[in-house]
Amino acid sequence: MNFFKIRAVKKNLMQNIKHFLFFNPWTIVFGVGIVLFATAGGRFSFGVFLGPITEDFTWSRASVSGALALAGLITGIFRPIAGILSDRFHPKNIAILGLLLGGIAFIGLSLIQSLWQFYTLFTLMGLGFTFASPATLTKLVSERFTKKRSLALSLAGTGSAIGETALVPLSALIVVLEGWRTAYEILGLIIIFIVIPISGLLLMNKKNETSNNTKNIEANEKENPSIGISFKKALKTPIFWTLTIGFFT
DSSP: OHHHHHHHHHHHHHHHHHHHHHHOTHHHHHHHHHHHHHHHHHHHTHHHHHHHHHHHHOOOHHHHHHHHHHHHHHHHHHHHHHHHHHHHHOHHHHHHHHHHHHHHHHHHHTTOOSHHHHHHHHHHHHHHHHHTSHHHHHHHHHTTOSTTHHHHHHHHHHHHHHHHHHHHHHHHHHHHHHOHHHHHHHHHHHIIIIIHHHHHHHTTOOOOTTSTTTTTOOSOTTTOTTTOOOHHHHHTSHHHHHHHHHTTO
16 A cells, blocks of 8 residues: 555656646746856856956957957847747757857867967857847746736846856856866856756746636737737837837947
8 A cells, every 4th residue: 555655646746746847837937047047147257267367378358358348249149140040949949059059168268278269269158148048038938927927037037146146256266266267167067067957947848728827818919918019010119129229228
């Protein structure tokens, strides 16, 4: 009897875990938060590496900082492309690809010997983190929430702040103890072997048609904000241009 009870409990536990991972929309929020945790923490750790790198290679701070500016330029250019790719190949796939590129870039940065390698890898990092940015991930959260959409997006966005708070001091500690090369290598390994598997599992969440967040989806796009409008229609709305211009100010 005890054997059958244990088996029943185990089966029930596995069903609950499966339901949580695949049908609870809040797992998407956690998954997006973890992705933003890695990308924001990795990007904002640049200041920690600036001093040690310039000292090791006798490069000017301006030349080293130029790599970060280049990564920002890449982000601006490729964000629309990231959005197009996420619509075509699913946001999760594009985000995971972006994390992989970012992780490879960090590991590559631990091996650099020249300035052109530094710029090349920062370009790769900028591209990767653009693919794993809100440009692709917002859709995953928005399509699963209607009534609590703002709350869900806000909670997912806190991953960025937590990443900056946690990974920047961690990077600084590793730089002090083991050097900047080891710090870059560890950041890359964290992204590839920890962040990608966890976020990939959480982002596998599928819509639950019986959920309170999705069961009342209307067919009329005017009443259902999850459907939205086409890109051509968006171009004709003032709010689209207001938001777009706002990102450049």
